[in-house]
Amino acid sequence: MLGAMFAPQGPTLRELAVQALSSVERGYDLLAPKFDRTPFRTPDAVLGPVTRAVRALGPFDSGLDVCCGTGAGMDVLRQVCRERVTGVDRSAGMLAAGRAAAGTAATAPRVEWVRADALALPFGPDFDLAVSFGAFGHFLPRERPQLFTQVHSVLRPGGRFVFPIVAPARPGSRAYWSLLAFDAAMRVRNALWHPSFVMYYRTFRLAEVRTELARAGFDVELQALPELGRRPDGSPRCRLVVATRTR
Numbered sequence: 241m242l243g244a245m246f247a248p249q250g251p252t253l254r255e256l257a258v259q260a261l262s263s264v265e266r267g268y269d270l271l272a273p274k275f276d277r278t279p280f281r282t283p284d285a286v287l288g289p290v291t292r293a294v295r296a297l298g299p300f301d302s303g304l305d306v307c308c309g310t311g312a313g314m315d316v317l318r319q320v321c322r323e324r325v326t327g328v329d330r331s332a333g334m335l336a337a338g339r340a341a342a343g344t345a346a347t348a349p350r351v352e353w354v355r356a357d358a359l360a361l362p363f364g365p366d367f368d369l370a371v372s373f374g375a376f377g378h379f380l381p382r383e384r385p386q387l388f389t390q391v392h393s394v395l396r397p398g399g400r401f402v403f404p405i406v407a408p409a410r411p412g413s414r415a416y417w418s419l420l421a422f423d424a425a426m427r428v429r430n431a432l433w434h435p436s437f438v439m440y441y442r443t444f445r446l447a448e449v450r451t452e453l454a455r456a457g458f459d460v461e462l463q464a465l466p467e468l469g470r471r472p473d474g475s476p477r478c479r480l481v482v483a484t485r486t487r
């Protein structure tokens with residue numbers, strides 16, 4: 241089965257295999273031209289509810305999309321920021337694809353795409369909003385405090401770091417076993433093959449993330465995103481983390 245996966249013009253199984261055996265940066269460089277036709281791009285079904293919730297927190301002047309890829313979060317920022325929208329990503333290929341798809345608009349906000357590691361952001365405290373989608377699995381738990389400190393450092397006092405977080409899969413459910421199998425396969429792959437490809441879905445847990453954000457200097461609130469469904473016990477399947485720079 242070497243045809244396109246996910247969509248007619250999506251990556252082939254062979255292309256996905258080559259990408260999976262590359263480093264994170266090289267893997268995304270290779271995937272970039274077809275990334276928007278994979279399920280790895282954050283879908284509009286998620287971006288819409290997040291945009292509505294973020295708009296209610298605004299208005300904002302300058303927004304940063306951390307690990308922007310081809311620009312899923314840039315679409316959110318363009319709708320809620322008045323002056324400047326910046327995407328930062330380590331993959332030159334993803335940035336080029338995002339830039340090409342976005343084109344150049346003469347109207348505000350000003351849009352820029354910056355190549356950098358999110359663990360070493362090349363900005364001062366310039367932003368009043370930061371968002372991030374679909375990328376936290378690329379950071380090992382021990383790297384997260386630095387990631388959060390970096391985002392904190394580029395926000396103005398009172399600035400907001402906002403991202404959706406999905407409730408953990410119910411133990412024994414299909415999603416639970418799929419994620420467990422994916423993480424196990426990734427750990428085996430990384431034990432046997434270099435360069436490593438860090439993508440662990442199960443390590444980004446709300447309780448730990450909350451504590452780490454607080455340590456980095458954020459005040460953390462949660463908002464339900466009811467449009468994204470409920471779990472069998474009635475709790476929201478997805479929440480918005482709203483972390484405000486308080487110091």
Ligand SMILES: C[S@@+](CC[C@H](N)C(=O)[O-])C[C@H]1O[C@@H](n2cnc3c(N)ncnc32)[C@H](O)[C@@H]1O
Nearest residue numbers: 281282307308309312329330331357358373374
């Ligand atoms: C799954 S994609 C998500 C892209 C986009 N945010 C979305 O939701 O569609 C993950 C992105 O994170 C980027 N990335 C991973 N580690 C990074 C790092 N340390 N610094 C900057 N970007 C990183 C990758 O290059 C890739 O573009």
